[in-house]
Amino acid sequence: MDESKSYAASQALDEVMIGGTVGEVVASENAHFAVGDKVVGQGGWQEYAVVEASQRGVLQKVDTTHIPLSAYLGSVGMPGVTAWYGLTQIIAPKAGETLVVSAASGAVGSVFGQLAKARGCRAVGLAGGPEKCAYVVEELGFDACIDYKQHPDLKSLSRALKEACPEGIDGHFENVGGLILDAVMLRTNAFARIAVCGMIARYNGGALPMANPALILVNRMKIEGFIVSEHMGLWPEALKELGTAVASGKLKYRETVAQGLASAPEAFIGLLKGRNFGKQLVKLI
Numbered sequence: 001m002d003e004s005k006s007y008a009a010s011q012a013l014d015e016v017m018i019g020g021t022v023g024e025v026v027a028s029e030n031a032h033f034a035v036g037d038k039v040v041g042q043g044g045w046q047e048y049a050v051v052e053a054s055q056r057g058v059l060q061k062v063d064t065t066h067i068p069l070s071a072y073l074g075s076v077g078m079p080g081v082t083a084w085y086g087l088t089q090i091i092a093p094k095a096g097e098t099l100v101v102s103a104a105s106g107a108v109g110s111v112f113g114q115l116a117k118a119r120g121c122r123a124v125g126l127a128g129g130p131e132k133c134a135y136v137v138e139e140l141g142f143d144a145c146i147d148y149k150q151h152p153d154l155k156s157l158s159r160a161l162k163e164a165c166p167e168g169i170d171g172h173f174e175n176v177g178g179l180i181l182d183a184v185m186l187r188t189n190a191f192a193r194i195a196v197c198g199m200i201a202r203y204n205g206g207a208l209p210m211a212n213p214a215l216i217l218v219n220r221m222k223i224e225g226f227i228v229s230e231h232m233g234l235w236p237e238a239l240k241e242l243g244t245a246v247a248s249g250k251l252k253y254r255e256t257v258a259q260g261l262a263s264a265p266e267a268f269i270g271l272l273k274g275r276n277f278g279k280q281l282v283k284l285i
């Protein structure tokens with residue numbers, strides 16, 4: 001949102017807050033869209049959006065026969081594709097490898113672990129609190145989940161990772177950064193791959209130094225950041241797998257729904273404090 005260097009343009013003042021939306025067409029002057037069509041787009045934080053629908057990619061019609069509309073903002077939308085991309089294009093695991101993901105109960109992390117399991121990997125999550133960890137293992141089917149809040153220092157978190165990953169870590173999907181990344185790096189195997197998706201621990205500002213960069217060399221690691229919107233060519237393949245898995249009930253997800261536009265700022269701030277459980281949505285109307 002702010003003016004610091006980023007991959008996204010900063011939020012302009014006095015403009016509608018940007019945000020992905022799903023909704024229903026209430027009026028149309030475009031032959032491709034009819035009143036009642038369910039659509040996904042970037043409508044922003046407002047109850048109605050007027051868009052130039054002939055512009056490619058602005059508005060996408062979606063089929064809600066087997067997939068709930070809201071899932072197109074989560075597992076069958078941008079967050080799902082994000083998990084899919086990091087897993088298949090950066091980590092590219094072999095069956096039997098151990099993969100770790102931070103913010104494991106969230107919109108992206110929950111998909112990552114389930115896709116990893118489906119490829120025969122050991123999936124280990126990190127999440128904040130016993131309730132989220134129980135959900136990650138019991139409902140999402142991860143092999144283990146570490147409550148990082150119980151391990152506030154590097155030594156303790158690294159030991160917990162050693163227990164959960166007895167064969168070491170081959171791939172890591174980073175959503176958080178800081179202490180979690182440092183602890184994971186200590187447990188990586190040679191030729192480990194780290195997909196850097198997010199650094200939520202620093203979204204409120206400040207530096208997030210890496211404790212042990214020499215490990216990149218020692219373990220011949222690949223560390224690659226990515227932005228999912230720069231890989232639109234792969235979205236159809238990802239969405240096919242994700243849509244099929246959600247429609248058949250194989251890919252599970254959870255949502256936290258705030259009611260009304262006025263609740264959006266608080267819901268957004270809640271993401272940075274872990275108050276959401278699964279994909280944070282705001283029901284506008």
Ligand SMILES: NC(=O)c1ccc[n+]([C@@H]2O[C@H](COP(=O)([O-])OP(=O)(O)OC[C@H]3O[C@@H](n4cnc5c(N)ncnc54)[C@H](OP(=O)(O)O)[C@@H]3O)[C@@H](O)[C@H]2O)c1
Pocket residue numbers: 078079082103104105106107108109126127128129132175176196197198199200201202226227228229271272273274275276277278279280
């Ligand atoms: N690169 C891309 O193209 C791309 C695309 C989409 C999303 N992302 C990134 O992916 C990450 C996950 O996004 P999401 O939408 O799936 O969010 P989410 O995981 O549903 O929600 C955010 C979660 O992050 C955790 N968290 C927040 N502050 C933290 C902190 N200081 N330390 C540790 N954990 C913290 C909390 O979970 P706990 O309670 O478990 O701590 C919170 O629930 C974010 O970093 C996001 O920016 C990147």
